[in-house]
Every structure is written in structure tokens, then in C-alpha cells.
Amino acid sequence: MLPVASLLILVPLIFAVVTFFTKTKDQAAGLGFLGSLVTLGLTLYAYLNFDSSTAAMQFYESVKWIPILGVNYSVGIDGISMPLILLNVLVIPLLILYSWKENREAPNRFYGLILTMQAAVIGVFVSLDFVVFYIFWELTLIPLFFIVNIWGGEKRTHASYKFFIYTHVASLVMLLGIFGLFYAALNQTGVATFDIRELITQFQFLQPGLMKDGIFLAILFGFLAKMPTFPFHSWLPEAYSEAPTAGSVLFILLKIGGYGLFRISLPMLPNTGNPHLMIMMLGLLGSVSIVYGALLALRQKDLKRMIAYSSLSHMGYVTLGAAGLVSLSVAGAMFQQFSHGLIMSILFMSAGAIQTSTGTRIINNLGGLAKKMPMLTVVMMVGFMASLGLPGLTGFIAEFLVLTFTFANLPVFVLIALLAIVITAGYHLWAMQRAMFGVYNEKLGDVRDINSLQVFSMATIALLVLYFGLNPSPVLDMMIKNSEAIVSLAAVLGV
Template sequence: MLPVLSLIVLIPLLFSAFAFLTKTREQARVVALMGTLITLILTLYMYFSFDSSSAAMQFEELASWIPSLGINYHLGVDGISMPLILLNAIVIPLLILFTWDDVRSTPNRFYGLILAMQGAVIGVFVSLDFFLFYVFWELTLIPLFFMVNIWGGPNKRHASIKFFIYTHVASLVMLLGIFGLYFAAWDQTGVANMGIAHLMSHFPMIGSGIARDAIFLALLFGFLVKLPIVPFHSWLPDAYAEAPTAGSVLFILLKIAGYGIFRVILPMLPATGTPDMMITILGLLGAVSIVYGAFLALSQKDLKRMVAYSSVSHMGFVALGAAGLVALSISGAMFQQFSHGLIMSIMFMSVGVIQASTGTRVINDLGGLATKMPKLAVIMMLAFMASLGLPGLTGFIAEFMVFTFSYVNVPTFVILALFGVVITAGYHLWAMQRTMFGVYNGKIGEVFDLSNVQTFSMAVIALLVLYFGLNPSPVLDMMITGSNEIVSLMAAMGV
């Protein structure tokens, strides 16, 4: 059997090394495009061979790695991880095309880091061993740090260091939680095993409820900071705003934190010492993030920072849907991750084009761009409408499922979060009106519309936003199967 999971991790990493060795921009971008297209072809093969009705791990690979420590090379994919792998495999080659005409210093490093990021992120999604999971988790920090630090804006050093410190410290706290699980399971069985499923199955057997809560909160903290969620979000606007456009899109595709909540946190939640308190924490943080993030976005004068804060708000839906604890609310949270990756990719690409063309991101300095940039106006409008939850687009599907089905178990938090929807509509419509419509501001000079490769890249993603908004089943069906399995694991844990 073709080791497709190993290939979709190793090919981006291998082509990353090739890209670093290239001498010219043309060589670097061709190598990058080839690597990402091969990864896309393998991912599509896996997607069309995937059984959406089965909750079992598929395309599984297992080999002993460090037997004395119970560490194995164990890979697999299911309905939780498959849509996120597909998201990355589709968007990243389009991102390569989007940056095709960019003139950057050291293009070999630029494209090499994009490929390295893709391999590391997919590695997180397919790892079924906690050691391997953590290795790939930490590897994602490196390309993003250098992407911001080398090609970022005026405050790039501050933003990159802040991002690295925040997320690395959170990862170390998460590592303590992993060690807690590992040694507790070893003490119970006398066998060393770092398998995710193995460690989670022994979590309820830890005698102390306080110990279970401590392990759970350590893992949850690591995921929430990376998501990020209020009040752990302050690294995000700086990192997103200072990153180059490609870096901002890579941040958006970094869905490993939400994935960790579905894969690890939810199945463990019923076995914690105080499950009701943990549900309350998750639901409250989700609702507050939706509302507070929306207010922060509304107050921004910088278009890119507004989009960044809107991302904080939208990640609140992931936490709120997870707190709903029913299969369809969890599926809605999963679909929010998929939808958010598509929509925000377009939004950050749009901001990048506006900044490159006008030299500014200040909303009040723009205006009337639709008359000069009609192609951008159409695509950007679709993305903004999807982000505010217009029916027929992916954002509506995710938000509808989260609100409707989370109400069953956390109605108070759903009602609170509904206020955020009004604010979200407000700042999206205000920003579009100020940037694209009205009288053109002649002070910004002549501007240029999307190039052909930019139009193609953004239009493909926009069509996917429309397609999955009208027909979510191709990814939603596997998400629902995965969510049903999560609910079953939660029941087995002690509910």
C-alpha cells in the first residue's frame, strides 16, 4: 500500500530543502509549486479514497521508533483531520501562485519556509503518537517566526519574538500535560507507550481529580493560546499584521490548535475532576472571544489589524461549538475551521494587494477602490460577506450549526455570542464601504487591479467558499462521522 501519509509530510519538507538550495527566484518558485502540487495530488487521491462513513483511522502507518520509551512512528487520518489536510493542500499551491510575481530578497528562503510550514502542519494532523505530534507542533513555530522576522513590517522583530514566546511557553505547558499523561499511564500499566489513544484511555484511571484537572488544563492552555482565544490572543494581531501576506495566510492555515481540541480535549473532558467547570470555561471563553474580538475589530483603523481581530472573534466559534458537546455543534466548530481557512486567506490576500497598490492599509485613507480595482472588489466582497455569515456561503453553515446545536447545552453562552454577530456585520460593512465604495481618494495615486495569477488564486478559493457554502456535504459528512466518534469517546470516558 502506498504510504501516502508519510509522502504528504515528507514531500513538502524535501522540496523545502530543494528550495533553500536554489539560486534564483524562478527556480525557487518552480520548486515550491512542484512540491505543493505533488502534495495536492496525493491529498486528492487520499480524499477520493476516503470512507466518510467510517470513524476508523484510515491509511494508517505504524512502525517502532524508540521502543524503550514507547515511541512509535504512527500515522493515520480520519474525519477530524482529513478536511484540514485538504484545506492546506488546496490553499498553499494557490498561495505560491499568488506570490509568483513578488520580488523578495532571498526567495529561496521565502518559498522554503512555506513548504516547511506545510509539512509540519500536515505532520500534526496525521500524528497518532504524542511524541511525534509534539515534534511537528513545535516545528510549525520556526517557519512562522522567520517569515515574520525577515519579511515582516516595521515592527516585525517585536511581533515575531512575541509570537514565539507566547506560543512556545504555551507549548511547554502543554508538554507538561503530555508528560503527566505519559507517566500516569506508565504507572498504571508498567508499559511505556506514547500513543495518543493509549494515553487518553488511561486518563480516567488517574486517582486524583485534582491531578486530572491539572493535566487537562495544561493541555487546554497550550491549545487555547495557539488558537488563539481571549484572553490569550494578544500575540495574534501583531503577528498577523506585521507578517507579509504569505505569512498571514500561513497563520490562518495553522489549524492545529482547534484540531487538538477535537482530538485530545473533548474526549478527555468528561473524565476531568470537574467536568462542568471545564465546559463552562470553554463555552465562556468562546462566547467572550466572539463578542470581544468583534468589538476590537470594529475599533481598528488599520484594515489588516481589523481582519486579524476578526479572526480572534471567529475562533470563538470553535470553542463555543466544542463546548456544545453534541455531534452537530462539534461538526459546526470543525466546519468553522475549514471555512475560516478559506475566507481569511482571501481577506489577507485582498489586504496585501491593497497595500501593495496604494501603499497604505489605513481605512480612512482609502475609498472608491472598486472603480479602479473591480476584480478585487468582487472577490473581496464575497469574502467579507462569507465572513459575516451570509447564507449560501461557508461562514453561514458553520455559524448556524454552532449556534443552533450548542444551544442545547450552553444556551447562555450562545445568547451572549449572538451579540457578536451584529457587531461582525457592522465592521465588515463599514470597512467595505470605506475602502471599496464612495469617492475615490486621488491622494493615493494610480492603483492597479489583480494580476492574472492573483485573480486565479483568489478566484479559486472564492469559488470554494461558494461551493462548500451551497454543498457542504463533501467535507461535512466526514466531520459529522468524526464528531459522532468524539461523542462516543466522551461517553466511554464517563458521562
């Protein structure tokens, strides 16, 4: 069988390097698109050969790297990582098509960084060794920093440095937690290893106390800051809104924080000194993020900032569902990551198209765009309806599972989150009405609809939102198997 996990990292990385040496925009975009298609093909091969009936690790590879420290190059794919890899490889080629006709400086670097980002994110999703995991984790910072810093808006320098410093500091705290876990396990067993699954297993044998909970919280902090979750979200609005459209979509595909929550934090949680306190903390952070993000989205005048805060609100469902520690609440939280990536890609693409065509993102300065941009209006409406949780679309499936099955264990936090449903519907419908309908603002001049490549890209993602909303089983089934494994561990320990 093909070493799929390694190829999923290597192929976009090789194409990225070659893309950096291209001379024209079409060469760069074409090579970037080809690389993303090859990566998509490899993922489809893995998906078709993937067994959704088990939570076991598949496509496993392991090679000794630094034996004296117990560092191995170990990679594999399971039901936690496969849906996120699938999300990444589906959106990236469509994102390149969306950006193809845009005129920008140094297109070779632009498309090369997109592929570098893809390789780094997939690297995080397949890593089973903490050292390899952390290398790819930090590598994701580099392309995002340069994409915002070079091609971003007026405040791009501030936004890029704030993002880099804030999330890098959080990553260093996480690294301290990883080293703490490594040395604690080394003292316990006398065997040096950075294997993620082995260290999670050894965590349960550590003596309860400040050290044990400190390790858990340090690692968790790195994940919550990257997701981001309130109150570790302050880098989000500037980074999302100042990034070019492609950069905003790449931020949305950066699901490594939520992935770490399911891969590492939840399996560790039942073995902390006070697991019920940790669950309450996660539930509180999740519910507050949902309401807080929705309230901030409601008061935004900038369409892109509204979508950014909407993203914060929707990621709160991931934290809340994880805290529910019921199989279907955890599966719903995993599905929310997948759904959120598709929906927010449409919304940020829509905001980017509006800014390119009209020269503004200020909602009150728009109006009546449906008359001039009918194709964008249809696709954007699908995105907005999915984001507010309309039945039949992916957003409804995810939120329904999280709220319904988290209620059994955390009813108060679910009731708090329910307050955001009306607010979420309000800001989506209000923004859509003011920007796209009503009387056309003649000051906008000659506004053109999205081009054929953008129509294809956005419509394809919209169809995926509809397909997985009506038939979530192709990704949800594998999530359920892994969520059952996580929950069963907590049940055995009486959590």
C-alpha cells in the first residue's frame, strides 16, 4: 500500500518549492493547482481505502529518527484526522481557482505559500510523535505570516505580527507542557519517547497534583489559543480581516487547535486531578465564545469582521461539544470543524468578491448588490443560511448534535449557547438584507459579478455544504467511531 500519510505532506511541499521558481502568474497558479489536485487524488485514494468501522490508526508509518530521545517519524490517519484532511484538499484547489484571475505581486510566492501551508497543516493532522507534531504546528505560522504581511490590507503589518507573536507564545506554553509530559513519563518508566499515544497512556500513571494539571492546561492552552476560543481570541479579528481572501480561507482551514483538542486533550482529561472542573471550564469557555462572538458580529459595520467574529462564535460549538463528553456531542464537535471550514470559506470568498468589485466592505455603504451580482448573491445566501443553522445544510447537523447531546451533562451551558441562535440569525439576515437587497447604491459605480472560476469554486463548496448537510454519514461515521473511543475511556474512569 502507498505511504499515503507521508505523500500527503511531501507532494504539496515539492510542488510548493517548484512553484517558487515559476516566472508568470499562470505558471504559478497552474502548478499550484496541479499540486493541489495530486494531493486531492492521494486523499481520495486514502478515503476509498479507509475503514470507517474502526477507530484504529490506519496508513501507519514509523521510522526511527533520534533514538536516544525516543523521537520517531510516526504518521497515520484515523477518523479524527481523515475528515480534516479531506476538508483541506477539497477547498485548496478551489481556492487556487478562485484566486487565479487576481492580479497580485509575486504570484509564485503566493501560490507556493498556499501549498506550503497545506503540507504543514496535513503534517499536523497525521503526526503521531510530539516532536514531528510540533515542527509542523510551528511551520503553519510561516506561510500565514507572510501571506498576511505581504498581500494583506492597510493594517497588515500589525495584524501579521500580532498573530505570529500571540500564537507563537501560546505554542511555547504548549511545548513546555509536552516537555513536562515527556520528563514525567521518563521518570515513571525509564524509557524516553515522544510518541503521542504512549505519552497520553502514561499520563494516567502520573501522581495527581499541580504538575499533572499544569501539563494538561499548558497543552490545552496552545490548542484553545489557536482555535481560537474566548478569551484567547484577540489575534483573530485583525488577522482574518486584514488577510487577503485566500489568507482568510487558509485561517479557516487551520483546524489544528480543534484537532489537538480531540487527539490529545480529551483523552488526557479524564486522568487530570479534577476532570469535572476541567469539563466545566471547557463548557464555560465554549458557551461564552458562542454568545460573545455572536454579539460582536452583530455590531460590526465591516462585512469581513462580522464573518470573523461569526467564526469565533461557531468555533465555540467545538469546545462545548467536546466538553459534553457524550459520543454524539463529541462527534458533533468534530463535524462542526468540517462544516465550519466549508461554510466560512464561502463567506470569506463572498466578502472578498464584494470588496474587489465595489471597493468597500462597509455594510451600510453597500445595498442592492443582488441586481448587479446575482450569481454571488445565490452562493452567498447558501453560505449565510448554512452559517445560521438552516436544516438541510451542514451547520444544522453540527449544532444540533452538539446542543442536543451536550445538554445531558451540561444543561446550563447549552441554555447559554441557545441565546446565540436568535442573535446569529439576526446578524446574518440583517447583513444580507443591507448588503445585497434593497435599493442599489449608485455611488458604487459599475459593479461586476464574480467571474466563471469564482462561480465554479464557490458553487462547488456550496454543493458540498448541501450534500454533507443531507448526507453527513461519509464523514460523520468515522468521527463517531473515534468519539466513542474517547468517551468510553472517560466512562471507564468514572468521568
